[in-house]
Amino acid sequence: MSDHSEAPVAPVEAHEPPYYMAVFTAVRTQDQSGYSETDARLEDLVKDVPGYLGTDYAQSPGGLAITVAYFRDAEALAQWRCNAEHRSAQKRGQAEWYQSYTLHVAKVERSHGFTRAHVPPSPTAG
């Protein structure tokens, strides 16, 4: 068995609808030079957007990568969409990092969450 990651993993929780989410599904190219640095920078930047609610991310090895970013309303999402560094990264992504992708922007109408009763006694950063 593989070791557990030290950082607790949990999906972004359900928020009170309506809210917005952007679902980005992508296949990466072989050359990912500069991707990690840009991704880390964008992760920092998006946290400054008022109404940003969090991001879920998963990537199957050698397969699809899915990013889901949640926002309180359309204005918050638009602010992120128009961020200059974000737009610059999108252009570089098309030029270098992505073989193909699809973006779906949607208004959440209903949501709910589930957590198993047993919760590890690990402090989580808010």
Added chain:
Amino acid sequence: MSDHSEAPVAPVEAHEPPYYMAVFTAVRTQDQSGYSETDARLEDLVKDVPGYLGTDYAQSPGGLAITVAYFRDAEALAQWRCNAEHRSAQKRGQAEWYQSYTLHVAKVERSHGFTRAHVPPSPTAG
């Protein structure tokens, strides 16, 4: 089907809005007995739902699993939501397979796709 990584991978393409998507973000438990069989069965079943548009899936090793299922309209999604075998699998998922999950059901307002241009192999290319 083989899960070998040579299989072509591509994200579900953008459809004409509006359409619906269900985003399911989950952390699995250690015991996944029966999961694969149930998952394969549900994959077959959902294809019979009129208006089903496809599913994107990614899972980071030891981390989050994200499933995004797309439907033409709310009626198609409701039909899948009410499917008896699907509901039974959800109950088993809570009892056995999931540590935690969140479900977000949303109406897609905007979408677009990108595919890298490439030159197909030509027998006359020199």
